[in-house]
Amino acid sequence: MSRTKPFVILSNPEIAEVRKEFRSAISQHKTILVVGNCWVHYRGRANSKLEPGERILMIKEDGSLLIHRPVGYDPVNWQPPGCVFHIQITGGLLKVHAVRQKPAESVKVFFDKVHMFSAWSLEDSGEFSLYASEEDMQKAILMRPDFLEEGFEPISYEKKVEPGFVDVYGTDRDGNLVVVEIKRKTATSEAVLQLAKYVEAIKSRANRQVRGILVAPNIAKGVQTLLASLGLEFKALDPKKCASILERGKAAKLETFFV
Amino acid sequence: MSRTKPFVILSNPEIAEVRKEFRSAISQHKTILVVGNCWVHYRGRANSKLEPGERILMIKEDGSLLIHRPVGYDPVNWQPPGCVFHIQITGGLLKVHAVRQKPAESVKVFFDKVHMFSAWSLEDSGEFSLYASEEDMQKAILMRPDFLEEGFEPISYEKKVEPGFVDVYGTDRDGNLVVVEIKRKTATSEAVLQLAKYVEAIKSRANRQVRGILVAPNIAKGVQTLLASLGLEFKALDPKKCASILERGKAAKLETFFV
Numbered sequence: 345m346s347r348t349k350p351f352v353i354l355s356n357p358e359i360a361e362v363r364k365e366f367r368s369a370i371s372q373h374k375t376i377l378v379v380g381n382c383w384v385h386y387r388g389r390a391n392s393k394l395e396p397g398e399r400i401l402m403i404k405e406d407g408s409l410l411i412h413r414p415v416g417y418d419p420v421n422w423q424p425p426g427c428v429f430h431i432q433i434t435g436g437l438l439k440v441h442a443v444r445q446k447p448a449e450s451v452k453v454f455f456d457k458v459h460m461f462s463a464w465s466l467e468d469s470g471e472f473s474l475y476a477s478e479e480d481m482q483k484a485i486l487m488r489p490d491f492l493e494e495g496f497e498p499i500s501y502e503k504k505v506e507p508g509f510v511d512v513y514g515t516d517r518d519g520n521l522v523v524v525e526i527k528r529k530t531a532t533s534e535a536v537l538q539l540a541k542y543v544e545a546i547k548s549r550a551n552r553q554v555r556g557i558l559v560a561p562n563i564a565k566g567v568q569t570l571l572a573s574l575g576l577e578f579k580a581l582d583p584k585k586c587a588s589i590l591e592r593g594k595a596a597k598l599e600t601f602f603v
Numbered sequence: 604m605s606r607t608k609p610f611v612i613l614s615n616p617e618i619a620e621v622r623k624e625f626r627s628a629i630s631q632h633k634t635i636l637v638v639g640n641c642w643v644h645y646r647g648r649a650n651s652k653l654e655p656g657e658r659i660l661m662i663k664e665d666g667s668l669l670i671h672r673p674v675g676y677d678p679v680n681w682q683p684p685g686c687v688f689h690i691q692i693t694g695g696l697l698k699v700h701a702v703r704q705k706p707a708e709s710v711k712v713f714f715d716k717v718h719m720f721s722a723w724s725l726e727d728s729g730e731f732s733l734y735a736s737e738e739d740m741q742k743a744i745l746m747r748p749d750f751l752e753e754g755f756e757p758i759s760y761e762k763k764v765e766p767g768f769v770d771v772y773g774t775d776r777d778g779n780l781v782v783v784e785i786k787r788k789t790a791t792s793e794a795v796l797q798l799a800k801y802v803e804a805i806k807s808r809a810n811r812q813v814r815g816i817l818v819a820p821n822i823a824k825g826v827q828t829l830l831a832s833l834g835l836e837f838k839a840l841d842p843k844k845c846a847s848i849l850e851r852g853k854a855a856k857l858e859t860f861f862v
Binding site: 405 | 645667734
């Protein structure tokens with residue numbers, strides 16, 4: 345074991361042995377993996393019950409809990425960090441009780457068979473970096489137009505106008521045309537003038553009000569003055585957070601749960 | 604092993620042994636757990652990089668993938684079901700490459716040390732049941748008023764009016780008052796008459812338009828006719844899905860990622 349971290353793996357253990365190692369691992373804030381046959385009761389914001397089956401229970405060093413079935417990337421039950429755990433044997437079953445105070449929530453997992461118990465001291469200080477491009481920001485706005493503003497509806501993107509291509513083009517809630525120019529770094533006066541050209545080009549052909557919005561992580565004060573003097577607007581949007589939205593966009597939308 | 608499912612657990616294995624068992628487990632659609640030191644590259648909707656550290660890799664029988672750090676209930680990288688996996692040894696490292704076609708996404712996980720490899724045939728047909736009350740439905744509407752309709756803003760709930768308590772009370776986007784009556788089962792004519800009483804009670808005191816909306820999983824045709832004849836409205840809302848929203852409401856909101 346000289347090349348590895350200290351860890352415990354019990355294959356096909358007796359329940360009493362699991363209880364002992366489980367309690368020890370919880371007290372040492374280890375990361376725990378249990379594979380076995382279990383059922384689950386949840387009471388809290390809602391109530392749920394999961395009938396028996398073979399699953400993976402994961403408890404992390406911060407006191408978060410996840411129960412994974414053999415299919416689906418979402419856990420079937422889970423608790424955020426900060427749970428207090430009670431490990432008991434009751435009627436020949438291993439009972440793992442995870443409790444949170446605010447809001448009051450309780451998950452009870454009952455195992456009648458543990459195939460594996462393992463506990464780990466994991467060292468992980470590696471940095472996670474999301475790289476975001478202007479295209480990522482554009483996609484994030486197309487996916488969630490309300491991030492530009494409530495009522496914004498995209499009509500097209502990469503729209504050709506005389507001086508080049510408009511990043512995103514749409515209408516606001518009052519029916520005005522909206523021209524969006526996106527920059528992934530601090531907005532410069534060049535970006536402002538570029539947007540102004542697009543807005544002028546579209547104004548010359550439209551019989552409606554045309555608004556120009558510069559989207560960037562931030563803007564210098566002098567550039568903000570120029571922007572305002574041209575009647576244009578600024579919307580702060582963090583490119584890394586756009587990338588994170590795109591990554592999360594893979595997950596089922598909340599809306600899909602509703603009739 | 605007579606009492607358990609067939610499984611493989613390798614503690615502190617050599618990389619070559621892991622490759623062999625990994626490929627066999629993938630071809631048999633087993634659920635796989637790997638604990639080790641790894642780094643991760645993701646390319647797809649966004650791009651990300653995770654520097655080295657000790658983590659848990661989970662691959663499920665449906666081809667979904669999760670990478671968990673020792674803290675936080677969210678996976679740091681993940682892929683939905685349907686990935687194709689390529690398991691190779693390259694420069695002494697174990698490379699796990701998960702590929703999806705639509706959208707084109709790729710996760711590459713490089714292990715320089717595997718502490719544990721395990722593969723499981725899990726049997727799990729247990730039903731998951733969410734129990735929802737009218738209170739759950741009320742909370743879901745208060746959390747996400749747009750689920751009633753766009754522009755709805757709650758003012759209060761359990762508002763006392765002469766005949767009893769209004770479940771949710773608010774305004775619509777045109778400034779009309781909205782009275783909401785919630786039922787967790789098919790809407791009955793009793794529910795319609797109850798809502799009508801509340802609407803009348805509020806109309807008698809308000810100098811604005813008052814709308815009444817009956818929220819329930821469904822409504823019988825005859826009851827719908829009665830509702831319409833009284834100038835009231837119906838909104839279908841599934842109570843179990845409300846409970847699921849509340850459960851998911853624990854997760855960080857998308858909005859929190861934006862400036």
